Amino acid sequence: xxxxxxxxxxxxxxxxxxxxxxxxxxxxxxxxxxxxxxxxxxxxxxxxxxxxxxxxxxxxxxxxxxxxxxxxxxxxxxxxxxxxxxxxxxxxxxxxxxxxxxxxxxxxxxxxx
Amino acid sequence: xxxxxxxxxxxxxxxxxxxxxxxxxxxxxxxxxxxxxxxxxxxxxxxxxxxxxxxxxxxxxxxxxxxxxxxxxxxxxxxxxxxxxxxxxxxxxxxxxxxxxxxxxxxxxxxxxxxxxxx
Numbered sequence: 001x002x003x004x005x006x007x008x009x010x011x012x013x014x015x016x017x018x019x020x021x022x023x024x025x026x027x028x029x030x031x032x033x034x035x036x037x038x039x040x041x042x043x044x045x046x047x048x049x050x051x052x053x054x055x056x057x058x059x060x061x062x063x064x065x066x067x068x069x070x071x072x073x074x075x076x077x078x079x080x081x082x083x084x085x086x087x088x089x090x091x092x093x094x095x096x097x098x099x100x101x102x103x104x105x106x107x108x109x110x111x112x113x
Numbered sequence: 114x115x116x117x118x119x120x121x122x123x124x125x126x127x128x129x130x131x132x133x134x135x136x137x138x139x140x141x142x143x144x145x146x147x148x149x150x151x152x153x154x155x156x157x158x159x160x161x162x163x164x165x166x167x168x169x170x171x172x173x174x175x176x177x178x179x180x181x182x183x184x185x186x187x188x189x190x191x192x193x194x195x196x197x198x199x200x201x202x203x204x205x206x207x208x209x210x211x212x213x214x215x216x217x218x219x220x221x222x223x224x225x226x227x228x229x230x231x232x
Contacts, residue, residue: 033219033220040225041224041225042117042204042206042222042223042224042225043158043204043222044222045219045220045221048219056218056219089156091158093158093220100146100148100163100165100208101148101160101163102158102160102220103160104150104157104158105157106155106156106157107156107157109156
């Protein structure tokens with residue numbers, strides 16, 4: 001089966017610019033997650049969707065980050081405007097609702113200069 | 114609140130030897146799942162092994178086994194017969210099971226342990 005697809009693989013922007021990341025989960029997976037992984041740290045959940053709805057966005061910096069999941073499939077994570085501290089790898093993951101395991105994409109490495 | 118602690122920033126092991134990566138957790142929920150993921154330098158997160166809080170037996174997956182000690186709230190990963198390809202970052206993680214056991218909450222990760230396998 002196809003895995004979780006993410007694009008772009010790498011992105012370099014200047015601070016105060018905008019950036020968007022795209023994720024296509026595994027077919028049939030109702031739950032989708034965006035994680036932020038700063039170098040040397042474990043991933044931190046930014047937002048969790050179940051179908052179209054947001055389940056958890058408690059750690060999403062809502063003044064600059066936004067995410068949507070239209071039609072319960074693809075998702076887009078946007079940062080506007082970016083700050084230096086947003087430099088990180090952004091990981092997308094998906095899972096079936098009643099199954100414990102998450103499947104991760106390869107991530108997008110963001111560098112903010 | 115959940116908390117996952119990995120106290121070993123880095124570990125070294127000789128090829129073909131066994132190594133244990135430590136993980137302790139803290140939760141007030143009776144139902145939860147414990148995971149180990151491997152992250153090579155390429156960046157993808159690779160699922161290794163899962164242990165449910167009510168599982169009676171320690172989980173095993175090939176060369177990976179999870180030493181689950183519920184009373185001590187520890188879930189150490191044991192890798193037997195280490196290979197050069199095992200060199201990577203290893204993350205311990207935990208998920209709560211939501212009320213009613215119908216779905217799973219977010220996956221919370223520890224800080225990770227970098228494992229280096231020497232030839």
